[in-house]
Amino acid sequence: MITALLVMAGLALVLGATLGAASVLFKTQGDPLVDKIDAILPQTQCGQCGYPGCKPYATAIAGGDADINQCPPGGDEGVRKLADLLGREYKPLNAEHGVEKPKSVALIDEATCIGCTLCIQACPVDAIVGAAKQMHTIVGDLCTGCELCVPPCPADCIDMVPVTETVESWKWRYPVFELKVQPATLPAKEAA
Amino acid sequence: MSDAERDTPATPPAADQAPAEAVPNGLAPHELTPPASAAGTAARSALLLGTFTLIFTALMALTFEATREPIRASVEARRLELIAQVLPQGDYDNALLTDIVQLPTLPALGIAGPVTLHRARRGADPVALVFEAQAPDGYSGTIRLLIALRADGTLGGVRVVAHKETPGLGDYIDPAKDRAAPKWIAQFAGRDTAQADNWTVRKDGGDFAYMTGATISPRAVVRAAGRAVAAIAPAREALFGLPTGASAGEVFK
Amino acid sequence: MYNSPYLRQNTSVRRVMVTVLVAMLPAIAMQVWLFGIGLLLQIAIASATALACEAAMLSLRRRPVARALGDGSALVTAWLIAVCLPPLLPWWMIVIGTSFAIIIGKHLYGGLGQNPFNPAMLAYCVLIISFPALMSQWPGLQGSDAATQLNWVLGGERALDAVTGATPLDALRTGLLGNADVSAVMQSPAFGHVAGAGWEWVALAWGAGGLLLLALRIITWHIPAAFLGAMALVSGVAWLIDPSHYASPAFHLLAGGTMLGAFFIATDPVSGATTPRGKLIFAAGIALIAWLIRAFGAYPDGIAFAVLLLNICVPLIDIKTQPPVFGHKVEPPDGGAR
Amino acid sequence: MLNKLFSFNGGVKPDPNKSASTREPIARLALPPQLVIPLHQHIGGTPRPLVTVGSTVLGGQRIGAPDGNVSSAVHAPTSGRVVAIEPRPMPHASGLSSPAVVIEPDGLDTAIERELFDWHAAAPGEIRDFLRDAGVVGLGGAVFPSHLKLNPGKSGHTDTLVINGAECEPFITCDDMLMRAEPGNILRGALIMQRMLAAKQVLVALEDNKPEAAAALKSAARALGHASLEVVVVPTRYPAGGAKQLIRVLTGIEVPHGSRSTDFGVQCFNVATALAVWRALEHGEPLTRRIVTVTGNVERPRNFDVAIGTPISHLFAAAGLKPDTDKLIMGGPMMGIPLPNIDAPVVKATNCLLASSPTLFAPPEPELPCIRCGECARACPADLQPFELYWHSRARNFGRAQEYKLFDCIECGCCAYVCPSHIPLVDYYRYAKSEIWARERDKDAADSARERFEFRNWRADREKEEKAAKLAARNAAKPAVKPADGAAPAADVAPSAGEDPKKALIEAAMARARAQKEAVAAKNTDALTPAQQAQIDAAEERRKRASELSGSDAPVK
């Protein structure tokens, strides 16, 4: 019995010392998780999540400070992808942060624009061109539809216009499946 | 996929941990020793782990001591119970488990290596010999048998101790799996052992019953039991005469 | 709204399934002629059970019942189950096996096209594991009259000792375990010329049906060829090494379920490999494992277990044997997307 | 001489149905009351309109200028007046509209003066520019600008030029009829192309179900007497006319997806393209007309020589559309696209207009589950595993679909043609492909947005730093002032200023900002000490300067 105790205690001392030393020597640094989360976020930089941009929100998610359902532009699909990546439970979009809307771009009514540059400063992705006292234009391709330029406009000349389908952006529809099958959204899967 | 991930304790079940990479919440925070040096942490860990080990090893050791006697009794009781299936406990009154003789390696027993033979007596009278044998030619491997041979030359009984026969087909040689009544294995009890060498199933011209479609297992049991009994029976008086614990090598020369 | 191609070949799943049923007829006829009409009764029971289970599961799953029943896949499963069981089983065993195949083997996995395991072989394995004694009683060649057979299948009377015999594979195994050698076992009159009196003819009838399937392009040559080739090769090597303990390739090719397995079971497209090289590996794997089970395992025939084991490997086999795509024949097949 | 033909795997042999539209020769169709000429008729950039509403145009006049090199010009087919430049419905599966020039012909058909071009003397680059401005694009269906393909590449020469007359789809006969009608000019066009590509041999390939065309081409080839020119008859099997399949049959070379056949020493053009090249270079004729097969459920199936921009309804009127027609198709029955709008115009890609009726093309039977029978894999000319593509596309598992080489699929329809479960396989691939493209567009947009966002943040930081540095410099310039301020609010930061110069600077700046604010608020208060007043004045001065400097702070009222 004494032998057993001694052997076990000896083992424990060695193992404990090894583990303790290893915990200090092999500490890991850096967090690639933030980049993975950021890659899922839509990069509208709209701030609806409550953070000043997508990257800060990604950092907050990785740090456990923010939930995964705060990004309306990313929509339901975005939440699912985040849930998948992080191994967390899917939850519907938090309405406090807004609702999912069809993608739109901002359009400046060029007749009303007074050239105040306030929208230029508000735009997080430099999608508005123009100079002081000059009419401004939004580069449609660069606009992420974040709506941040709308409130600062003193002349109320910015409208959000939904993006319409063109021959180039048109997509073939999912073929009608004759047998009733609803893939991918089994509630049981979510519960797991 | 997700199941496999869940199987590792390092990432515990999803639902109730809030941040995935939980820092030790309630565990002793290592912030207490802010700029941890490797040596310092190592020493502290070693001491703590050592202490825990001592405490819990002691717990195990004490339990071991406390259960030593009951376990020994249980093992013995179990052994006697098994023997009781081939030799009723009322038939003998000696300490069967200690009244033993070591048999040499006998081809007839089918076991490589020495075999322990138990001797049952009532008072001074010899009652029976109890020993193990093996049938090498079961349908899927060897079958271990426990045999009781009475001093008068009749068979006390045979019991299958371990086997790997096909479930539902050949496994009726094991009374626990045999659905028939009386059990197939019961036909050994009380048989005369004079012709044991020629025992076989009816299909091969013997007088042992078997079930349709499953001849191999009973044939193996019958033949092995017969061979073993035929080898031991002539020597039974000599075996009873040997001192306890002796080797029976001379008897079978 | 539907899109191109607007032209369609005149073909359907139903046509494929009916062709398979037709190709099974020669062997069924041969079995009935040799062993009596028990098999026909069995086919009827299995078919009725399969259709009932299929209909029940479809309506539970809220799928169009009539259309899916009409595809004939349940009947193919039922017939395959019936032909691989000994023909004098009590009716409830056939019902258990068939419903297991359709309900658990097929519909719980998502129905036609989604089952990873061959449903007929699942049924066979469930039955042989559960009722090994009954599953090894085959009627003797002499047969018995129809009324007796009906009584055995439908009634409780099962005094079969007089008429049942072991299959050649069973007899061989029993004989070998009894320390006889192969040629001695084969001397028995029940053994016929090669692989058991009557059994050879049934096997050849399966082969004939299989050739019909090949001719009609329902199956490709890969699986039967690899199956029979591998079986001949592995049994041949063993036989050359020790002919007293291992039966000849001819015996293995014509005994038990070899021919049925090679042409009708392993060629099930749903649960089998689909790439050409994959089919070769898949079928050769089945043959190898089946021979191992025959030679060393606890059951006389191993086709069913071998098929199920290889069914599990199909996704891996398929991924590893993707044929090179047009224009990519020099690259590794999985060398990056686009 | 070519003495060995190769073969491709898979393929199917549907009933050709070509005889109905080959009974009559090609007919020149009269001009419609209105021509709708889409600006974007080819792969590449959308041309800019060169005309305005109300202006008159002449036949052959350029109305759309190519946008960059990967583009092609668009011309007016006849003389008339531009009545509109606006989005019009396109012959596209979506039925969506796209910008088009609408011309009302004046009936005079006055042609613009043709600029004749001495291509014999011109450099290859000049010829290519000329072809681009003549609007010559591939007429086999892909409408890739031809001048881009007529470039031998880095090696400077090509082994084989393939002229594709293997019109493999059922019903379509426009190339067949063209080969019968103008074999010589096709071959002359081919020889021009050979010169441009420096190709060693020219193979004019067509299927063995077009004996008349083959005979015509052969005799024309004999007449031309070029040793390197050969007419090759290949076995009829759909899709032998696919460029990659035809190259494989003729040369044994497999051109993988995403590579150009030039890299393998082969280039392939449609017969009609060869003719268009010859007409453009020899006669200065831009591409304004093409042959269109009108067949299927019509009274008088035949081929028409049509001005591009003619409404499709006009062609069906000429051929006599039967009343039980349920659907219109542009292209053949294997790869054609549905036409939601009969008023859409004929474009350069329109080779065939097919009227369908329930008896001609029965609606597909209901889709059944895939049983993995492998028929599709055996029929696939691209050696794909169509059922795997289907499986992953249906499950929206696009990554796996791409691993199984979804983009090598040429959408020929062989797999769906043979499928016993009647699964619309190609629809699943089209769906998956357009989803993947859309996702890639979204991802590119997100990446560029992230980049610009990060750049903007970096710029803002830099500006902040620069401002702070400027202020710091100013502070350093007048160090004596501060202590003298005494009661000035700036004084209370002094004790902390010692430890970190940068911090000190920022804090000093902040303090000054506070001071400014207070100064503003205190503007109307009385009883200011002179020192305070001086401070306020100084602050006011600074503030003015600052607002002048930055401009962006201009108060908006």
Next chain:
Amino acid sequence: MNLEERTAYGDIGRKGLWENNTALVQLLGLCPLLAVSNTLVNAVSLALATVLVMALASGAVAALRTLIPYEIRIPVFILIIAALVTCLDLAFNAWLHELYLVLGIFIPLIVTNCIVLARVEAFAAKNSPLAAAWDGAAMGVGLLWVLALLGGARELIGAGTLFSGIDMIIPGAQALKVLGDDYPGLLIAILPPGAFILLGLLIAARNAWVARAAAARPAAPHAPVDTASA
């Protein structure tokens, strides 16, 4: 115990018994589950042993959690669990010897049952001893009822009996021949494949149940109680 605490305990119980059920949802520790569930008695016995170990181990770890440094927590957890299991194993051997022989290696194997370590690591290391013991017990009982169901079903289908082997625990007690003497027995249920098939069916049944329940009340997301900080 105030209301809030009570709901927290209720939540722990619900998670263990149903929502995060070890056997049906987390699929942890399946090896012993499949191996010993061939009869009701075997299944329940092993499950009871597991419940005991889980409750004691969780409680012990929670009580000692402030003393255990992060870097050596795993060896310490294992040590605690192993000590408890060893004691239990010895006790089985001494007083339930027949059962000990039947359950064989699977009692010592409780040490390596991932669910025990998982709960210790995920819950006990962060919570009070009482809550941790309750969580361990709830998780164990979640395993217990599934094992009992599985064992009962396998025994019933496979042999037509229930409680066979009860005499190993209560000497003299008899097994129930539920389906009568003539029942032929579907042997596959008792053999290993039967364990997989029946467990699969149980999981499927639970999933179907959950799906149906979710469909019945679509818009009632209950606020999840964070048990980790309870």
